[in-house]
Amino acid sequence: GDSVTQMEGPVTLSEEAFLTINCTYTATGYPSLFWYVQYPGEGLQLLLKATKADDKGSNKGFEATYRKETTSFHLEKGSVQVSDSAVYFCALGSNFGNEKLTFGTGTRLTIIP
Amino acid sequence: DAGVIQSPRHEVTEMGQEVTLRCKPISGHDYLFWYRQTMMRGLELLIYFNNNVPIDDSGMPEDRFSAKMPNASFSTLKIQPSEPRDSAVYFCASSLGRSQGYSNQPQHFGDGTRLSIL
Numbered sequence: 001g002d003s004v005t006q007m008e009g010p011v012t013l014s015e016e017a018f019l020t021i022n023c024t025y026t027a028t029g030y031p032s033l034f035w036y037v038q039y040p041g042e043g044l045q046l047l048l049k050a051t052k053a054d055d056k057g058s059n060k061g062f063e064a065t066y067r068k069e070t071t072s073f074h075l076e077k078g079s080v081q082v083s084d085s086a087v088y089f090c091a092l093g094s095n096f097g098n099e100k101l102t103f104g105t106g107t108r109l110t111i112i113p
Numbered sequence: 114d115a116g117v118i119q120s121p122r123h124e125v126t127e128m129g130q131e132v133t134l135r136c137k138p139i140s141g142h143d144y145l146f147w148y149r150q151t152m153m154r155g156l157e158l159l160i161y162f163n164n165n166v167p168i169d170d171s172g173m174p175e176d177r178f179s180a181k182m183p184n185a186s187f188s189t190l191k192i193q194p195s196e197p198r199d200s201a202v203y204f205c206a207s208s209l210g211r212s213q214g215y216s217n218q219p220q221h222f223g224d225g226t227r228l229s230i231l
Binding site for chain 2 (some may be wrong): 031042043044045049051064094095099105
């Protein structure tokens with residue numbers, strides 16, 4: 001079945017550091033891929049998405065490229081801010097038309113000033 | 114635009130009591146999902162509906178849990194009787210789907226209900 005393997009956390013970085021959170025997936029066909037972010041006390045919010053191979057999703061300085069050859073969708077940001085501290089979830093869309101998402105376990109990111 | 118609305122935001126109750134969580138999805142969305150989030154188990158899908166019909170309830174932990182969607186704008190998740198191990202944050206999410214001409218759409222989450230069973 002579909003699965004998502006996400007970089008274990010927690011991750012602690014200094015402000016303005018470069019961020020990479022790894023995400024790899026197992027799925028048949030051509031699923032859509034998503035990154036969600038969860039701030040304390042809130043629900044998950046869509047951060048970015050990519051629907052086909054080589055697509056790059058981007059939002060708020062974050063980027064992720066859909067790499068079918070390596071089945072990866074790593075999240076990157078060139079210079080993180082304290083306000084980026086949150087939990088990040090990689091997710092895989094279903095190929096079966098049921099709109100289910102398979103989530104990774106989440107990576108807690110803390111940015112220190 | 115109004116997002117997914119959940120109520121209550123917080124619920125504290127004693128073991129054995131009935132708990133009802135409520136969700137109003139985004140207007141026009143035809144899929145609705147209920148999740149549970151805990152530190153130990155992470156984010157778990159409990160049940161989801163398409164056009165108000167339950168499609169997959171395999172994630173519902175046991176018969177104490179039930180969910181309904183009487184119409185397109187309202188769903189409930191009920192726990193009866195509640196137990197301390199049910200303490201978690203429960204999220205509702207909605208999305209567009211094939212009946213609306215879409216596929217692989219993102220889910221939109223509410224802010225959750227933090228449930229504490231004493």
